[in-house]
Amino acid sequence: MKTILNEQQLAITIQRLSQQILENHLGLENTVLIGIQPRGIYFSDRIVRQLGSELTAGKISYGKLDITFYRDDVRRGLHELNRTDIPFSIENRNVILIDDVLWTGRTIRAALDALLDFGRPAKVELCVLIDRRLSRQLPIQADYTGKCIDSMITQKVKVFWNEKDGKDEVELL
Amino acid sequence: MQLSTKHLLGIRDLQPDDIQTILDTAAHFKEVLQRPIKKVPTLRDVTIANLFYENSTRTRISFELAEKRLSADMVNFTVSGSSAAKGETLLDTVNNILSMKVDMVVMRHSASGAPHFLAKHIPAAIVNAGDGINEHPTQALLDAFSIREKLGSLSGKKVAIIGDIMHSRVALSNIYLLKKMGAEVTVAGPPTLIPVHIREAFDVRVEYDIKAALQWCDVANILRIQLERQNQPLFSSLREYSLAYGVSKRLLDSLGKEIVIMHPGPINRGVELDSDVADSGQSIILQQVENGVAVRMAVLYLLATPSPVTIPARGD
Structure with a gap:
């Protein structure tokens, strides 16, 4: 086991990613944030909280997306369903998808399909905490990356969140 | 998540946990039905035959919509204008349909127990859409x-x-x-x-x-x-x-x-x-x-998905 990000590094990373998002989407006027269920939403909650503290005016449009029905392995077994909650239109808006770990790219492929059923966004970007860059199975890249790591397909990256797991940490198992 | 049964023949065979799972899953499908595009690609490799040996408007349309909104392929069979009117038995009819690679059968029949009989004799998953005076x-x-x-x-x-x-x-x-x-x-x-x-x-x-x-x-x-x-x-x-x-x-x-x-x-x-x-x-x-469509989507989804061999770890 190896610690990739400790509590302090995680906080700094979230702060940096939020500022990068603001740099490209000043004021977030035409931009919405969507966290991917189930594990991505802990990360997106933090990003949204950070953005909220940096933003002086305006409300952040923040939704959650469950991609189970769009998975390419949906028929290989039943997966736990989670809530989808996108209480605004994404038509012609900039969407930032947020997930904790970008690995094979299959989740993001499913998320793109699911997202397009809610409307036609002007632009979609991807923000991830950890990019396992050598394990991609589809041509998908992140626009905002917390940390890039090289890992073998047999290894596991586990992201711990205080509100769920009792500590803030990212580990390579 | 997995139901304790392979078919939905009646509530009699279900455990309280199964009922809970179906209702919880239906709530997710109800959310899907509020989206601009009320359709998910989940069952696009599944073919479902709707066999209605008895009149129905609501139930048949509701099942058809549920199937379409899950992206399943469907074929409809009603007794008038079919070979059943020429004297073909129920089992023969269903076996003929199944040999055309149909995965699930939704059936309404005026004889109580007809879906139970089918479930014993054919490999496909059966959903009872009403049998005689037995169950719906x-x-x-x-x-x-x-x-x-x-x-x-x-x-x-x-x-x-x-x-x-x-x-x-x-x-x-x-x-x-x-x-x-x-x-x-x-x-x-x-x-x-x-x-x-x-x-x-x-x-x-x-x-x-x-x-x-x-x-x-x-x-x-x-x-x-x-x-x-x-x-x-x-x-x-x-x-x-x-x-x-x-x-x-x-x-x-x-x-x-x-x-x-x-x-x-x-x-x-x-x-x-x-x-x-x-x-x-x-x-x-x-x-x-309105809820009927979401509930039927849940039933079809839960019965169409085969038992999990291994659920791959979610890492991406």
Whole structure:
């Protein structure tokens, strides 16, 4: 086991990613944030909280997306369903998808399909905490990356969140 | 997540956990149905045959929409204009359809037990869409979903099922389901339409006075008088039935409390239910129909997905 990000590094990373998002989407006027269920939403909650503290005016449009029905392995077994909650239109808006770990790219492929059923966004970007860059199975890249790591397909990256797991940490198992 | 059964033949075979899973899954599909594109690609490799050996509007359309919104391929079979009219047996018909690579069968049949018979003889998953006077499980599930949506839960709720209990598969499925989920049930109607031993068999209350039943309940599920299943007169006239057992606005107003009115359809307006009640704010009849699609999507989704070999770790 190896610690990739400790509590302090995680906080700094979230702060940096939020500022990068603001740099490209000043004021977030035409931009919405969507966290991917189930594990991505802990990360997106933090990003949204950070953005909220940096933003002086305006409300952040923040939704959650469950991609189970769009998975390419949906028929290989039943997966736990989670809530989808996108209480605004994404038509012609900039969407930032947020997930904790970008690995094979299959989740993001499913998320793109699911997202397009809610409307036609002007632009979609991807923000991830950890990019396992050598394990991609589809041509998908992140626009905002917390940390890039090289890992073998047999290894596991586990992201711990205080509100769920009792500590803030990212580990390579 | 996995149901304890391969088919949905009746509520009788389901565990409370299965019912919970179906209702929870249906809530997710209800959300899908609110989206701009009310369709998910989940079952696009599944083919479903709808076999309707008996007339149906609501149930058939509801199943068809559920299948389409799951992206399943579907074929429809109705008995008129098919080989069944030429004397082909049920098993032959189904085997012929299955040899064209059909994965699931949704069947309505006038003979009680027809889907159970099929389940024993064919490999496909069977969903009972109503068999004779036995069960209509998806109706009971959508009724339960609608009650849960309106009142928050089923446990401890008082439900009166009113009307033709004897010939109603909706009543039987509802009784099984409500008892399994901890609700209290009263059946009410004329003595000739209530089976004699129902009290002991199902642990339900029996009431012959419609007002007393309405006064007792939180939810009244009012059933249609099924003249087509009665081969002897069980009450003197529809007008007399309506006077003694019909639910009118005046009767509801006299209760001094607001109860939820349900009806599985089709309604005989002015017989078991007056128009001003059916169209009132107390009635959730159209919500029942809306929920029917979500509940049937849940049932098809849960039965179509094969048992998990291994669920791959979610890392990406």
